[in-house]
Structure formats: structure tokens, C-alpha cells
Amino acid sequence: MLIRTATPADIPSMMQIRLAVRENVLSNPDLVTEADCLEFINRRGKGWVCETEEGIAGFAIADLQDDNIWALFIAPEYEGRSIGRKLHDTMLGWYFEQGKEQVWLGTAPGTRAADFYRKAGWRESGLHGNNEIKFEMTRERWLGNRS
Secondary structure, eight states, rough: EEEEOOOGGGGGHHHHHHHOOOSOOOSGGGGGGHHHHHIIIIIEEEEEEETTEEEEEEEEEEEEETTTEEEEOOOGGGGTSSSHHHHHHHHHHHHHTTTTTTEEEEOOOEEEEEEEHHHTTOEEEEEEETTTEEEEEHHHHHHHEEE
């Protein structure tokens, strides 16, 4: 298992995973396009993939422009193998190395994802979008979690 920087060639696999997830399912798949992914990994921030012998098992994307975690998704058949945590930690380490002080994300309430973020030290700060929970992480809390 290898965590590496995402490239444009990874986008089809990333899109396939995004459409296969069991939670936080896109209500309209046309809302997230390959062009969007390219914009986020090449211009707005950076992306990572977890590569296995079988292919891409998950991906994460941080958005420096809006100080947001744009994506963290694992293929259903790879859930429960710590891939999400490895991608999460790689992404946040990089994000805060860029001099950023705070980042946020949104996820549906009552999901494993919401539980994951709470356990990882994220704090709820209200609602976002279509009744998603808004979570925030600060550089200080992140560094405190690492020690």
C-alpha cells in the first residue's frame, strides 16, 4: 500500500470511487466532474491516492483556496484498513506545512465519516450546505494530536 500525490491520470479511478461510496453519496453525479478534480489537485490545492496492487483504493484532496478538505473517500471494498486515516494524516500534515492555521470540511450527520472526524480531533462548528455537519481543525490542535 502506497500513499502518493495524485496525478491527472488518477482522476478516472478517483471518480469511480467517489460514485461507489456508501455514505455521503452524491445526489447528482454531475455536480463533481473530472475537470473539478483536475482544478483541485493542480491549481487549488493537492490530492493524494492510496495505491494497492489492485489499483487506487482511496483518495483525499485539500483545497488551499477555500481552506477546505474537498474530498476523502475510500472504495467500499477497502474500508476498515486504516487507508482513510493514512490519507487524512498525510493531507493534514501537508496542509498545515503550507502555513495554514485552520481547515474545515462538511459531512453528513450520523455517518461513520462524522465519527471518524471526531476521533481524529476535528470539532463541530455548526451546519454547512444541505444540513451537513461543519467540522474544523486548527494547526494547534493538529500539532497537539501528533505529539
